[in-house]
Amino acid sequence: MLPSKGFQPLILAVVVALSLATVALAQDGEPLLVQDGQPLLVEDAEPTLAGALAERLSEQEGALHxxxxxxxxxxxxxxxxxxxxFAAALHTLAADGLNPQDYRPDALVAAHRQVRAEASTxxxxxRFDLQASRVLLTVLRHLQRGKVDPYRIDTGWEVPIEPLPLDLAAISRAVDAHRFxxxxxxARPSALPYQRLRAGLAHYRHIERQGGWPMLPPRPQPLRPGDLHEDVPLLRERxxxxxxxxVMVADLFEGVVARATDPRLYDDRMVAAVKRFQQRHLLEVDGIVGPQTREALNLPVSARIDQIRVNLERAxxxxxxxxxxxVLVDIAGYRISYFRPDGEVWRSRIVVGRPYRRTPSLRSRITHLTLNPTWTVPPTILREDVLPKVRHDLGYLSQQDLMVLGPSGQRLDPRRVNWQRPGNVILRQRAGPQNALGRVVLRFPNEHLVYLHDxxxxxLFTREQRAFSSGCIRVQGVLELAQLLFDDTDTPAHVATLVSEGKTRNISxxxxxxxxxxxxxxHSGEDGRLIFRPDIYQRDAALKDALDRPLAP
Structure with a gap:
């Protein structure tokens, strides 16, 4: 055990050295306070590297200690x-989307050369040993929980980052064996999605080294199936x-396409390939090369590399x-997955918040469900969406089955409310088939007051891009999910029966x-290939800037 800070540094060095072995050698060959098989007295002790480290470490805390x-x-x-x-290993961190130069491998080698000189003390x-160890621990921390602190770039971040403790004894053995x-x-995540992102990064960097891909010229008219167009050969290459x-590339090498068809023909095989591209980029899958598809095709490979890097950091x-x-809600992918206790995975489509009413990132626990819910219009939606419609047409209230309530819950006559200055009125929608929350709500504590619901x-679930809500998450097939949650938590409830009764009730x-x-x-698809999603909330740029920002010396 390391002596307390109250000991004098030389006493600390002696105790640390004596704890090693009766006759031992330091890594650099210096004797550790042993002479003729007997420990030296304090006044006879020679300074050692272990002692110097112990002296400095007496004031260190945390992982370095x-x-x-x-x-x-x-x-x-x-x-x-x-x-x-170790310096060579630092260069391999590019495979994780990190910048090896953040860890200054060349400067580390130069500093080591300097301390090996005869004049060094x-x-x-x-001091150098501690410096190099700090670099190692920084790398491990970045691989384990990320280089960027998400709280610094997203004020709404609510996901606690709690990395598992590292086995520093195993790390130490790896250092001694040069197995960096x-x-x-x-330290890095072992989860399959992370490994697939790393593989995808390597693939797209290979494409970049080969010169990238061609760009399609801007066109006012979309390319449609059956068209003859000079863009088709470029599209084929892309x-x-x-x-x-x-398959078509193989055909090209054999000259089959050139002999059999006009290379400018946007034929069925090309249309099928474009549809696969659209599906992997969360575009409308129609086979038409319109403005959005052309923009996605023309995004340079360097931009895709950056996109993979920022998502490795998120991972x-x-x-x-x-x-x-x-339950995992994939906001930008418009997907929800429930990883069940038996190993099965239930997946479905979701609708998330519009760009100006973003669904937040958070981590919580589903505590209870509300069946046949009423809906109290939140203040932001009331102010920005509902009141303008009520002012335009008072009949909007009855069309949407909205009751007008006073601050204490008493029913008010809408005709007696000054809708230009309504004060603290509450609008509540009764339970029923047209209720905005549908027939069931999955609730979990969070500061944003968002939840999963019908x-x-x-x-809207038929659309490929589904950012239409005011922040909450609408779930396709949510009644099935609700029943799975009841079953998997041994909660005695049958969703269909309770919903059919029409009564509003909470079930924990x-x-x-x-x-x-x-x-x-x-994100990686089930086939391992990467799926690129539009950055609907414009969060990638801030994360990339923070990821590329050099570390302070």
Missing amino acids: DFYAARDWRSAWQDPVTLAD LDDRA EEAFAA LAIIGELE RWLLHGLPDSF TPAQG LERTVPVILHYWTV
């Missing part, structure tokens, strides 16, 4: 080969580069310590279920 404690206070970076291999060598990738792997036209924020069973507007789950709302603009 624990790392050296796991090493029995031995230095880690005096061997030139160890340091050189024991204190210089101890093993140390890095212990789709072949990302793997949507493997580092989230993909640690996930529970075995939880909706009468089922037609016997066990709460974790729920995570998160924002991804790149």
